[in-house]
Amino acid sequence: MYAKDYRYIGMKIIAVFVSTLILSLYGSWRAYTPESDRVSDVGYYSFGGIFAIQVVPIFFAFIILGIMLSPFIDTMIFNKFHSEGVKGLITFVIAYLLLGVVSGIMISIFFRRVDSILFFSTLSITGAMIFLVVQLVLQDMFHKRRAMDDPKQNV
Known part of the structure; x- marks a missing residue:
């Protein structure tokens, strides 16, 4: 992770859009009822309708947690822990898992659905891991491209 350089906030913004798209498509696929399974006299949403309903709250959750809290967590890990290699990757995975759990608890309290803490935590952990x-794939692509553009600079 390269948390000291705030040029990487652009990567976080791209990661928010891609993560929102992935999670919304998956959620829409899970909630969609095929026409062959539909019962008469029951209203169903189309795949696009389900997707449209899910995109907005997922996007704002990623904006809040991905763009606002993620740089804070990255900087904290970068400054306090060993953040290179497999050990650094495990540290980041654990930190983002904890962020997902805390986010799930906060969301369930926000919606006053304490009985759904496990559901919201699972959803938040999935979103944090995505x-x-x-973010890691984008950073890797950016640094490979940057190294090819400027071979003298080994970042």
Whole structure:
């Protein structure tokens, strides 16, 4: 992670859009009822309708947690822990897992659904892991491209 350089906030913004798209598509696929399974006299949403309903709250959750809290967590890990290699990757995974659990608890309290803490925590952990993977892939692509553009600079 390269938390000391705030040029990488652009990567976090791209990661928010890609993560929102992935999680919304998956959620829409899970909630969609195929026409062959539909019962008469019951209203169903189309795949696009389900997707449209899910995109907005997922996007804002990623904005709050991905763009606002993620740089704070990255900087904290970068400054306090060993953040290179497999050990650093495990540290980031654990931190983002904890962020997912805390986010799930906060969301369930916000919606006053304390009985759904496990559901919201699972959803938040999934979102945090998707965000972390997308962010790591984008950082890797950016640094490989940057190294190819300027071979003297080994970042």
